[in-house]
Amino acid sequence: MINKNKEVTVIIGGGHAAGTLLTALLQKKYPHKVVMVSEEPHPPYQRPPLSKNYLAGEVDKASLYLKPPSIYEKAGQQLRLGVRVEQINRDDKNLILSDQSTLKYDQLVLATGSHVRRLNVRGSDLKGIHYLHDIADTDALRRELVPGKRLVIVGGGYIGLEVAASATKQGVKVTVLEAADRLMQRVTGPEISEFLYAKHTSAGVDVRLGAAVIGFESDDQGCVNGVTLADGGKVSADIVLVSIGVIPETALAENAGLLCDDGVVVDEFTRTDDPDILAIGDCTRHHNLFFDKRQRLESVANAVEQARTAAATLMSEEKPYDSPPWFWSNQYDVRLQMVGLSQNHDQRVLRGSILDKEFAVFYLCLGHVIAVDAVNFPVAFMVGKQLVKLRKSVSAEVLSNPNIELKSLI
Ligand SMILES: Cc1cc2nc3c(=O)[nH]c(=O)nc-3n(C[C@H](O)[C@H](O)[C@H](O)COP(=O)(O)OP(=O)(O)OC[C@H]3O[C@@H](n4cnc5c(N)ncnc54)[C@H](O)[C@@H]3O)c2cc1C
Known part of the structure; x- marks a missing residue:
């Protein structure tokens, strides 16, 4: 793929995948100009601490950054932060940005990640209902985690349970509402689910299984003060966190006519159906050689491996992505x-x-x-x-x- 006539490589997105790609290109002495455009105001950072030690106030913001920002600048890589890519024009090979400028590309890498799945029920836009995906979300939630407050977490998956552990340690009264009949049902077997159930309940968390949320209640100021369940039950709340999964961020790719199927479709070399566009990380559905099928994964390991594969592809090295997925979680x-x-x-x-x-x-x-x-x-x-x-x-x-x-x- 490397070609002396192709001079500008643009990366859309500034998350774990984009940050790892920048570093990998730097290590490989990639000979072309690299520009990363991210709608977030921060340099590439890691999200796992957002529901763990950053939420608990144990580490500061700078420690989340994958690299000190000066490293990219020194290497001649340009970070355009706080700017969103609104449109990809594949015919002219340029991008329309939210600051009304256009940006030419020769090679494009989509690293647009995912966005949170919203719960659309009665009262879902009330004040005090939180989602957790970026630094600003964690900062907003952390400000409200005051000892004695009642936090209701909708969703008993990784992030919901990590927040439950962290908030409980901070003296917050936590209830977890999980619609399935066991915790983390989508990703693990009953032994782990039961172990985590026992761990959380013994720490004082009120874990309710088979609890489907159908609405939120409001006080006179328009703030959430309760959750209504499908069985007619009600749970009082001062703060609510909804954590019911993510959706791949594919709108740009779809509008540009790239092949998407619950994720931007890429092969084992991270190539989309446009020879000049690659895609990596949470936004992709990739051909996984290990499983021999198309797979969508939401994990740091996947973002990192795909970023390294993309760097190799951009350098015309044939290095397919071929490793089993892995994950981790810290709770108590x-x-x-x-x-x-x-x-x-x-x-x-x-x-x-x-x-x-x-x-x-x-x-x-x-x-x-x-x-x-x-x-x-x-x-x-x-x-x-x-x-x-x-x-x-x-x-x-x-x-x-x-x-x-x-x-x-x-
Ligand atoms: C709270 C939390 C805890 C987690 N814990 C773990 C864990 O313990 N272990 C684990 O393996 N994984 C964990 N994950 C998942 C992991 O962080 C993701 O899988 C990983 O961040 C994916 O990286 P990415 O670069 O593909 O996407 P993201 O990190 O989502 O980054 C995508 C970036 O692209 C930007 N963007 C999107 N569209 C545009 C556009 N049009 N223009 C400009 N910018 C755009 C977004 O704003 C975002 O900054 C966690 C995630 C969260 C939210």
């Missing part, structure tokens, strides 16, 4: 690490002790390890990563036997 003293996708398992094997808060669940399909969820058990995660990558066949007896060292399995 629990470090949860997950690799693979467990949905299609036909057997689960437990190793370690749930009581001692150090265990792992291995998910098997036709005898092969397809996923591992490890709680405070880094060795199981590390070995699990290899087993999943190699699609290793290991018997349940071996996996659960504490006398057989996990490391001996790889």
Whole structure:
């Protein structure tokens, strides 16, 4: 793809994927001019702390930045912050920006990420209802997390539960409302769901399962003061956080006529159906060689791997993206690490002790390890990563036997 006549590479978006791509291009001494356009006022930063230690006030804003901003400038990479790309003109190969300027590109990389899924029910625009996706969202929520206040979290997924843990530690009274019959149902098996349920309830969180929200109640000032459930129940609230997932940000790509299917469709080299446009991170649905199907993933690991692949593609190096997905979550003293996708398992094997808060669940399909969820058990995660990558066949007896060292399995 590298071509001396192609001089300007523009990256749209300033999140984890865009930031990693900038660094990778720098390391590879990419010979062309690079401009990143982001609607956020910050240089590329990491979002995981927004629901963890940044929300808890344990780290400052500057520590979120992937690199000090001066690094990009020194390398001649231009960051245009606080500006939104409104339109891609593929015929003229230029972009229309929200400050009315146009920007020419030769190579374009879409790193537009995702936006939060909104809950559209009665009262959903009341004051005091929060969503969590960027620094401003966390700052706004944190200001309201005062000891004794009642926070209701709609959604018992990763982010909702991380906020529950952080807010509880700050003395806030937390209720979690989850519509499914167990926590994190979409991404994990019952052992982890039940463990987290016990962890949160013992910390004082009121966790309600099978609780579907149908509306919000208001006080005289138009502030939320309660949540109405489908079964007629009501939960009092001073603050509400809605955390019910994200939607890939594909509007620009769709309007430009690029192939999209719940994500910008890309191949294993991050190429879209336009030879001059790549796409990376949360906004994509990529051809995943590991699963041999199109897959959409919302994780830092995916953003980082795809950014590195895109850097290689821009340098005309053929380096396909081919690794199993992995995730993590921190809640209280629990470090949860997950690799693979467990949905299609036909057997689960437990190793370690749930009581001692150090265990792992291995998910098997036709005898092969397809996923591992490890709680405070880094060795199981590390070995699990290899087993999943190699699609290793290991018997349940071996996996659960504490006398057989996990490391001996790889
Ligand atoms: C609170 C929170 C906690 C998380 N915790 C974890 C975790 O523990 N582990 C994990 O693996 N993942 C976690 N994630 C998910 C992870 O952060 C995302 O998967 C990752 O940020 C995706 O990176 P990205 O660059 O693709 O998208 P994003 O980080 O969403 O960045 C996209 C950027 O593009 C900008 N943009 C969009 N459209 C335009 C436009 N038209 N013009 C200009 N700019 C535009 C957006 O404003 C945004 O800055 C968390 C996410 C959140 C919100």
